[in-house]
Amino acid sequence: xxxxxxxxxxxxxxxxxxxxxxxxxxxxxxxxxxxxxxxxxxxxxxxxxxxxxxxxxxxxxxxxxxxxxxxxxxxxxxxxxxxxxxxxxxxxxxxxxxxxx
Amino acid sequence: xxxxxxxxxxxxxxxxxxxxxxxxxxxxxxxxxxxxxxxxxxxxxxxxxxxxxxxxxxxxxxxxxxxxxxxxxxxxxxxxxxxxxxxxxxxxxxxxxxxxxxxxxxxxxxxxxxxxxxxxxxxxxxxxxxxxxxxxxxxxxxxxxxxxxxxxxxxxxxxxxxxxxxxxxxxxxxxxxxxxxxxxxxxxxxx
Ligand SMILES: [Zn+2]
Numbered sequence: 001x002x003x004x005x006x007x008x009x010x011x012x013x014x015x016x017x018x019x020x021x022x023x024x025x026x027x028x029x030x031x032x033x034x035x036x037x038x039x040x041x042x043x044x045x046x047x048x049x050x051x052x053x054x055x056x057x058x059x060x061x062x063x064x065x066x067x068x069x070x071x072x073x074x075x076x077x078x079x080x081x082x083x084x085x086x087x088x089x090x091x092x093x094x095x096x097x098x099x100x101x
Numbered sequence: 102x103x104x105x106x107x108x109x110x111x112x113x114x115x116x117x118x119x120x121x122x123x124x125x126x127x128x129x130x131x132x133x134x135x136x137x138x139x140x141x142x143x144x145x146x147x148x149x150x151x152x153x154x155x156x157x158x159x160x161x162x163x164x165x166x167x168x169x170x171x172x173x174x175x176x177x178x179x180x181x182x183x184x185x186x187x188x189x190x191x192x193x194x195x196x197x198x199x200x201x202x203x204x205x206x207x208x209x210x211x212x213x214x215x216x217x218x219x220x221x222x223x224x225x226x227x228x229x230x231x232x233x234x235x236x237x238x239x240x241x242x243x244x245x246x247x248x249x250x251x252x253x254x255x256x257x258x259x260x261x262x263x264x265x266x267x268x269x270x271x272x273x274x275x276x277x278x279x280x281x282x283x284x285x286x287x288x289x290x291x292x
Binding site: 008009012013016018039040042043044046047048050051052053054055057058059060061065066068069070072073074076 | 102105108109113116117118120121122124125132135136139140143191192193194196197209210213216218221222225236237239240241242243245246261264265268272
């Protein structure tokens with residue numbers, strides 16, 4: 001049986017459903033008999049909900065900001081391809097997708 | 102270079118949430134960071150093979166941009182160690198022990214209901230970047246931990262530590278904020 005400290009340490013991963021089946025079972029087993037950690041779990045779930053709610057409220061995008069953001073792209077049309085061929089700054093991630101073979 | 106008209110059509114629907122995320126992660130620098138990210142996305146537009154993945158692709162480029170800016174601002178930011186995992190009392194435990202709302206039947210839920218969304222953001226904005234950014238990405242924008250670790254360029258274990266410690270810091274800060282702004286006193290009056 002895992003300790004309260006271990007159970008609490010895993011609670012958020014438990015709530016995010018990111019635990020392995022074994023770890024998940026260990027937390028379930030602990031919560032089945034530990035009232036204190038059930039309280040911790042209930043509180044963590046509520047806190048998680050509060051954070052997610054805050055994430056749903058976005059600052060509005062002002063029209064002038066949108067215009068400025070898109071206007072910069074127009075300046076690229078005045079360049080030739082060769083002039084802007086700077087591929088040193090890779091953004092990472094998506095380039096790992098395999099090319100069609 | 103790709104066609105700007107087509108590129109704009111692809112990114113325009115994503116601008117509102119991208120700008121929101123940029124504000125949350127970069128504050129006053131949001132527009133500059135997003136501008137740089139869009140330019141980068143445009144230059145690497147040929148790497149977007151799957152249109153369904155546009156949101157994740159743009160998010161990753163934006164997060165990279167934020168990360169680079171933070172590194173620039175604090176040259177050794179990525180070396181900031183995560184605080185040692187101390188045996189600090191959880192907020193739940195503190196609420197049970199200190200019982201600040203003695204007339205409440207559901208103390209912990211009543212405590213959290215004292216906070217408005219702007220309160221939550223005010224608390225988050227005071228956390229150091231290396232705690233706030235993972236919390237915002239994972240718990241507020243629902244980015245899976247593996248993807249967040251990838252976007253931030255840290256090992257998954259580091260990100261999980263930052264999240265764990267970040268949540269503790271966030272809980273401590275909630276308590277301090279409630280005391281400073283007397284949120285509980287207002288609440289007690291209402292109960
Ligand atoms: Zn326990």
